[in-house]
Amino acid sequence: MTRYRQMFDRLDNKGAFGAFVMLGDPDIETSAAILDALVEGGADMIELGIPFSDPVADGPVIQAAAERALANRVTPSDCFALIRDFRAKHASVPVGILTYANIVLARGMEAFYRSASVAGVDSVLVADVPAFEAEPFARTARAAGVAPVMIAAPNTPSETLQRLAVLGGGYTYCVARAGVTGAGDDISLNHDALFGELRRLGAPPPVLGFGISTPDHVKAALDAGAAGVISGSAIVRLIEAGAEGVADRIRAFVASMKEAA
Amino acid sequence: MRMKGRFGAFGGAYVPEILMPALEQLEAAFLDAQQDVAFQAELAELLAKYAGRPTPLTRCRNLGSAKARLYLKREDLLHGGAHKTNQVLGQAMLACRMGKRRIIAETGAGQHGVATALAGALFGLETRIYMGAHDVERQKLNVFRMQLMGAEVVPVESGSAGLKDAINEALRDWTASFADTHYLLGTVAGPHPFPLMVREYQRVIGIEARAQILEEEGRLPDAVIACVGGGSNAMGMFSDFVEDEDVRLIGVEAAGKGLDGAEHGATLLRGRPGILHGAETYVLQDADGQISESWSVSAGLDYPAVGPEHAYLKDSGRAEYVGATDQEALDAFALLARSEGIVCAFESAHALAYALKMIEEAREELVLVVNLSGRGDKDMEQAQLLLGLKP
């Protein structure tokens, strides 16, 4: 059974709290400590960015995180090494990668998914690969034993939902609103229809992301039928504030969000 | 999508899922409009009576010789000052057809921004232009023109503060605003259907040039030559000659400070396949896939990717791609001004520079058509600086 499946089973009907940070932000050593803090704070699953120079799906907070990591010359190989070390300490927490297509292609599609698999990664989401282009990515991921996470949005037509229900693995990343990543109050939570449709199609469990930044958001998303939530920019902002005491801040924030789940 | 949006292995639509419905809507609107006689008639009338088509094909009087004849396709004479106006009118009409009230665009040299601004004014669409802060600085005159026509110009500070970063910002805007906003992309790059659509709206350049050269020379040219940034003026020129196998298609990339260094925009010559801004194409990048910063004296060629159809034409061998350095372009720019009384854009000067080289080396009869994609007013300040001219 996959780590995602085990996690969802273990949580029974309670929602999963997923935490996102950028690998290597602000540097590799601090990043390793931050990953531990996420788990210590109670994150059920963690989603990790591999920095890309041109992240078009990201707002200013996560863009800045990628810039910090790249300024410290963090490479995809460094990122896989961070995950491998994390996996050695935390055997059961599902770990997903979020990145962009050119990072996957530059390593070679097969090599990328193999590296991910060897490092102990459970899933990969490629932000600029929609269902329309996903087939080779999904096939190669599965061949390496990695779940290809697909994105669904409230405006995604039902033929596409059908397609990504078949292609996708791990969980289905549902975007809470139009636009790029970022913490804000403008998330719309009218996703009942989308969650219902995904369940009906037998898609992997719907997890809501983009803008989730308060315990109220967590509660509302889970009430609407999400199997979990992912909070990104709100956590990354705590890193932006400086390395001093960052692990403590993150542990406390994650704990407050997890409590609402 | 009705189509795969591929040119051989290149192209496609690599965008966040949330943008796919907007691309599908655009593809449908474009394909329907291609079959719509009334739409095509309105576009043709705008191109003729508003934009000033057909543009002339000018035989150079002083450059070239009786044997080696150099023709310029005068897109510099088009309203707005560059070929960009051709396709902007088509896309603005599509924006209205789709019921959008706002258009956004990126711009490098500012010519696409100017073209978008004029279309926004003409069709009453709210207009926002993203422009790299570095380009805002070096193409000030065009910033003022955009503002004069009512467009808001947003300087982009991220990355290299150039064209690539302006596209990133426009894409981010569009992922939030697509419901009422059309992204009026300025070249044959980006996700499907942009490369196809922009090419079709630019095809008029080659259609006219082909008929004009046949009338002048009674035969097809030996080569058609165009500069390649994203690649729209080149695709516009090439498309109607692709089937004429004896006509060489030559795209000239920005060799910047030299192809051996890192300061250039020669994506097809020095890049390798990757995915940027929604398309699988050649990209300037490092071993890990991080996008490199490009360089060119001309803002419009300063871009680390290229339209996917050029990637296909390169790999299939149908088109050739070469480079012209900053210095070669500046020399050609100055020479054209002195010998023909034409001040062209720095971008277009790259194509001219390569044509002049071919003419110099010509042993036999040679007929060349250069796409003079734009006029040089926007570059006056830089030209003064770089050529050491004092006003």
Ligand SMILES: Cc1ncc(COP(=O)(O)O)c(C=O)c1O
């Ligand atoms: C005059 C002129 N020529 C060429 C270009 C390059 O664009 P493309 O390669 O799409 O024709 C630009 C872009 O700004 C331009 O202003």
